[in-house]
Amino acid sequence: MKKRVVTLGEVLMRLTTASNERFEQSDSYAVHFGGAEANVAISLAKWNVSTANITAFPDHTIGKAAFNYLRKYGVNTDYIKFSDGRMGLYFLENGVMQRSSKIIYDRFDSAFSKLDPTAFNWDEILENADWFHWTGITPAISASASQICLDALTAAQKLGITVSGDINYRRNLWQYGKSPLEIMPDLISKSNVIVGGLTDFENCLDIRANSYEEGCRKVQQKFPTAHTFSTTQRKIISASHNKLSAVLYKNESLHVSKSYDMENIVDRIGGGDAFMAGLIYGILHKGDQGALEFAVASSVLKHGIPGDANLVSLEEVEQLLKGNDIGRLLR
């Protein structure tokens, strides 16, 4: 039977300069949509998981275009609100060679950030769900978004649904008067699967450690609901060439994935979300090491796809896992 995963989070319009151009040069932007949580929902929907992304859009035709984008890729849009506020945006200059990628965010006062927490009936939304996923971006956006996240987690816990949280600490958000240390511990305490690294633990949970294992052990001691921890390890040779692997900590043991050499990167935005989607899929359908390897392979494939979403099939991830059909010509 199909699993059901619910995600919560804002979807932004992304505007990318053409052909490696800089903002000063470009007179045309490619239009994509994306959001850390919606990216997870789209990945899972492509893998035959039933998903819904809970969010809000401005009530105009660009908001409708974003809504259609989710619908196109099979994400359930029944609970999405059209409400007051802007369409959140980000401008992207894709890096190449030694030059970094640059994002200019323009997301304040978005419809999602201004939404009344009572807009969502979480008991209804989460009915029959197997999994709920949130990221640290949502509580960083606004007090109401933070409240929405807390409401969802509370309902999920009550319903016994597995909760994953991707800490995803972003210094330049958190501008509504609260610090992550005031907000995040409460949310982590209601989560089971935690994606984050040592700097995330430090900035959001005030937990310091010398190794990932130590860090996870300390988080688990403080937040015993959390039982699984994972993070990717990216070695950056250039914007076009990275190496990627990941680790997963559970039951006091650390699993280490295969490492992939990623030359000729097309688009690294969403690489972390592709990992997250793979982890959720893997945990729902495979064992821990299987989940970890599936997640890394999923993330590797994302780096070759333009846009935020990881538009790859289950078969493509499986083949990469097996080492088959890598970079071949399939007729």
Next chain:
Amino acid sequence: MKKRVVTLGEVLMRLTTASNERFEQSDSYAVHFGGAEANVAISLAKWNVSTANITAFPDHTIGKAAFNYLRKYGVNTDYIKFSDGRMGLYFLENGVMQRSSKIIYDRFDSAFSKLDPTAFNWDEILENADWFHWTGITPAISASASQICLDALTAAQKLGITVSGDINYRRNLWQYGKSPLEIMPDLISKSNVIVGGLTDFENCLDIRANSYEEGCRKVQQKFPTAHTFSTTQRKIISASHNKLSAVLYKNESLHVSKSYDMENIVDRIGGGDAFMAGLIYGILHKGDQGALEFAVASSVLKHGIPGDANLVSLEEVEQLLKGNDIGRLLR
């Protein structure tokens, strides 16, 4: 000797769907910049007038791209500020046939709207200027923008510089707590050349009339500094086919321009600003009827040029005025 014209106003990034596509269809936007006053400055700069546009941009590379845009077309950028706030945006779906053009504005909290009025030293900026131009968009944006406009007008009046104001009433601006009736009369009282129609007079000056002549006469009675009034008259057959003419009222007489049949319209945004630029140029270099005809011909040519700015030469406007070289093949 070269005339010097100073304009004040915000420059927005414009994002236009490709090839008549609707927002729901388009995955690429053309990037232009534009602003009612900057459009005037660029037109005049192309006609060998020395111009400066006074404005502010966000301090990032997209702000710098907007700055470069003005510089490219020869507008002086010495007084432009880089400051806090967003880049103001608007999304455009160009109309065609019976379908209207749609603009979705996204300009609140822009760098310009948040700028401290003391940022500009108007005595220095207006030194040696022959003309100062403002529009009703600036006082509609924010209290500080309104104050900046008032400061500029006060300085201009003190320096004896001719002032033009394009009333340009926009209902969906004016959201900072003031109504146009509280703000505009003071600004109009310091202006000499007024562009606006009867609805502008009504909404911004609370003056009602049955004819344009009557309206102008009443405005002049209340604001004796104003001596010249003008407005375009557009007959819309479809988004692609308009007829355009204009009138100018001065010294109790009404001048009426030639009417142009505009088939195959490419881009009507900035048509009014091209008229305004033509009017300023004409008044500085020609008589009243000459100014009016020059302004209309300038505006007609704008409708055939993509983007906000009227990138036509003096010779091209003059040839259209004379009825030469209209739509020919010039080798």
Next chain:
Amino acid sequence: MKKRVVTLGEVLMRLTTASNERFEQSDSYAVHFGGAEANVAISLAKWNVSTANITAFPDHTIGKAAFNYLRKYGVNTDYIKFSDGRMGLYFLENGVMQRSSKIIYDRFDSAFSKLDPTAFNWDEILENADWFHWTGITPAISASASQICLDALTAAQKLGITVSGDINYRRNLWQYGKSPLEIMPDLISKSNVIVGGLTDFENCLDIRANSYEEGCRKVQQKFPTAHTFSTTQRKIISASHNKLSAVLYKNESLHVSKSYDMENIVDRIGGGDAFMAGLIYGILHKGDQGALEFAVASSVLKHGIPGDANLVSLEEVEQLLKGNDIGRLLR
């Protein structure tokens, strides 16, 4: 309460040369999807009608892309099959000026044309439907498609659902060994609202007449279930300039619509389907003359939109009907 309309028919990929280029010149094709019935379903979905398009796609990622296209615009895809066969295609060279538009069809052996009629359970599909729509393209494709259409009509009639049929006679289809005269009368006999002109009546029903009224009267005599007849009247001045109106015959009286002058046509493909959608919407929500005028206005707007589908809102059609906001600049 939302109406529910079910349509049946093939969706083709359309490949259009760029910028008025001829096939011999073009090295890039724009990709759209479209089908006479799916175009109707998308229009209605945009107008808040619940719709489903019943069809089949090849079981590969291009078939999935077509499926996603319907999903994006809100058409229910629950009953769509992925099965053996090709993706039906058509190549389009958009006409301009005196040059005609050219279509090269490449649709034989498509998944839809080869589908087993037992694939669909019509009682389930049509549950709660208010309307079923088919066109003469479906029975022209293959014996099995013709059977599917007949099955659907039989079920619809049994369930008392209103049925519309757009005769849409295409000489170059009908290659599977049956002539329209052998097939169409049976289908028309189970339909209530008939869209077609005198040549359609002649080719598909063997009914000849000297006027549309006479033609409708004769069809109605032979097929008493049919109670409403309509057809558009297009005057072609050039590929870029048409005039459009329509007539509706019901209860022995002929309604004639307003005529629109369509200059600067962008894309006339789907103009008839936009009319059909307007007619269905109108009959479900307005009187006969209201339906007719709504249908023509809908069709006019389609001519300004690239692709097969009429991506306009209810408000836009209503405004055109009222003569408001035609070709304006809406801010």
Next chain:
Amino acid sequence: MKKRVVTLGEVLMRLTTASNERFEQSDSYAVHFGGAEANVAISLAKWNVSTANITAFPDHTIGKAAFNYLRKYGVNTDYIKFSDGRMGLYFLENGVMQRSSKIIYDRFDSAFSKLDPTAFNWDEILENADWFHWTGITPAISASASQICLDALTAAQKLGITVSGDINYRRNLWQYGKSPLEIMPDLISKSNVIVGGLTDFENCLDIRANSYEEGCRKVQQKFPTAHTFSTTQRKIISASHNKLSAVLYKNESLHVSKSYDMENIVDRIGGGDAFMAGLIYGILHKGDQGALEFAVASSVLKHGIPGDANLVSLEEVEQLLKGNDIGRLLR
């Protein structure tokens, strides 16, 4: 049996700004090739006439690209030379509405202009030819090009081949020290079918007249080999909207063609060459009035096709002549 037509003349690379942009705006140029005489050759090749264009290209891969262009459209390239000199260029800004099209030529020192006249063996080239075509552009380019033209005409006359000359006076060519009055009379004296208007007669033959008939009569008196005269009559409403007709004078009588209303012009470059090709085709296959009407219809269709060449079939011209299939949707 297939007719054989030989043309002589330079082929230029044309660089056109995108989407109605001005040179100051455009960061991408469309690349086409064209030349007055090669355009004629391509038209005729599409109509099943055997053609060769005699010319020269620079010996590099852009010269090869121009060569391939002719080959692609079926023009014989056996006699083309690769030699020293530049690729001739022209930059084009396509006009629209009241704005004129602008051409900036950059063709001096081209390979063709510098070619040694002995490079061509005209007796061999013209073997079995039915027609030879030249234009007044060739003798205007350089002394050697002028000599090549004279050599060709001498050979053609000797072989009894019909010769057409399109006077095509261009003031800004003729920079090698000779005036048209020194060169053109000799060339016209060896030609049979003359395309040109009264200003051409005046500038190139020093013949003045008050009517086209009078002008033709005077030219014929002075150059009795010339027996047929023709010219198009273009009424320019805007760059996007022209009216086109033509006249043909022969045996003391003047034939006048049908007039066409050309709205929504796509590309008028090559319109005259499409007329010329139609005239040659018509004279070879139809009577005088037939030739004239065919030529005008051919020219009308060219205005809807991007690039210099008239990529239309014989059937398309014939249908326009008959008034069928004008601007329809052909499936």
Next chain:
Amino acid sequence: MKKRVVTLGEVLMRLTTASNERFEQSDSYAVHFGGAEANVAISLAKWNVSTANITAFPDHTIGKAAFNYLRKYGVNTDYIKFSDGRMGLYFLENGVMQRSSKIIYDRFDSAFSKLDPTAFNWDEILENADWFHWTGITPAISASASQICLDALTAAQKLGITVSGDINYRRNLWQYGKSPLEIMPDLISKSNVIVGGLTDFENCLDIRANSYEEGCRKVQQKFPTAHTFSTTQRKIISASHNKLSAVLYKNESLHVSKSYDMENIVDRIGGGDAFMAGLIYGILHKGDQGALEFAVASSVLKHGIPGDANLVSLEEVEQLLKGNDIGRLLR
């Protein structure tokens, strides 16, 4: 004296998604043409070999566009037929990084596959030819295509022309009721130069071996007319990064080529055909090892060129062979 090479085979239209996009994302396809044998013909034509590709196209303007493509690149088109049937197509998603390239073929019922074998007079076509080239794709398409191939080989053998066959086994063709084992041995028995690897030998000739040398020896024993065998060896690190070398077996000795490291692959389609063309050119103009090295260098360059055809000059291949000018900036 120029060599003459005749190739036989279908030309398909190739439709490629833009910028690494997946089929689900792309709304624009790049249009190319290609065919294993026509690709060979174009390569050779660029190297001053006289070539003809024998094929058939549908009798419409897209068929004509394919015909023009061959003509553009200098392939003789005199023997090409326009006949009933579709234009064969394939859809391509170019792989990048670890993601494979995907081809969706849509080539059944093409004009070529349905052509009557009596359409071609092989004695006339092969007159003065030095070489005939076929691939295993042709006999896999249809019974008639297989017969055409056999007719050509029979005529070539009779005329003493060298014959090359590229086995090119494709499992998803061969759908007309014959297996390769029933057809290929007869064709190989009439061929001299065989390109294929061990799996080709197994699938098409039922010959198994443990090394390439053993395989060639066994094939040669069974088909003594075959005297030269060659195959490329591709090591796939990713879709963007391959290593390429090749071997050639003749007179009981195995030649091994230099290996090239191919980073930043642009388009690998046609890489094998570029190798084949290089081999033919090399055998006609160089010794065996020279032919092998030329063939590999030709194939390497193809990987940097968009489209199916290897548009490189003789000099470029020679420079790569010598190790000069690799990746430089040539002014």
Next chain:
Amino acid sequence: MKKRVVTLGEVLMRLTTASNERFEQSDSYAVHFGGAEANVAISLAKWNVSTANITAFPDHTIGKAAFNYLRKYGVNTDYIKFSDGRMGLYFLENGVMQRSSKIIYDRFDSAFSKLDPTAFNWDEILENADWFHWTGITPAISASASQICLDALTAAQKLGITVSGDINYRRNLWQYGKSPLEIMPDLISKSNVIVGGLTDFENCLDIRANSYEEGCRKVQQKFPTAHTFSTTQRKIISASHNKLSAVLYKNESLHVSKSYDMENIVDRIGGGDAFMAGLIYGILHKGDQGALEFAVASSVLKHGIPGDANLVSLEEVEQLLKGNDIGRLLR
């Protein structure tokens, strides 16, 4: 206080084929502008140095577009002349993999090459300048350009301004009757900072050496004004993959820079000019080794930016120097 650097040299329009296409394939060219010296001026302007490029453009709107390009990026254009002559051009096919980049120059008879040397008043132009920069391209263009360069150097020397010369030997220029050996020594004798390698020394100064140090020592002996020498060292693995380092010789010691591995090169044109700009900036603001490292880092970043100009900020170069933020995702 802001430094002021004046550069002298021609600006060309660059026309680049799209997407790695060859000239034979491309029907669209990207339009950029560039010149060895203007590229330096733009780099420096982006780093807060006051710059002017002294040059001439043809007096038409394409010349104006080139002028606007410099203005856009903040280069002072006050001394630029509009004069007779062509716009110099170059056509570029960007190399990839083992395929070289190809440039076809088309720059003879440009406005700059034909300019009268008296057009410039160098005492005025160089007032308050800290640095003057020239390259060996200018004296290679024409006798008058050579004279202009000499005049500028004479004035600079008189005013005590530091002079840099990039020898930049180009065999295919120097076509006006002088050899570099007749011209360059005089110019080098008035220069202080020399960029060039051993082949430059040999071709332009007739100085041969076995090592760079020896070469520099010999140049310095002959031209004692020259005190600093530098050159880049590029190892070409493929067009897409180079390694880059550089050396600087001063005061009898040789500084060697860090070496960078440049995979995925986007555009290497202007790499040398980016180095030159970095060297000037470095010498004006840092020590010798600092200047060298800054110059190499600047050049590395250029390879990732489309077009001739190095549109990177000071901060980006500094970060690369420090090894921070290399190829990251900066939010």
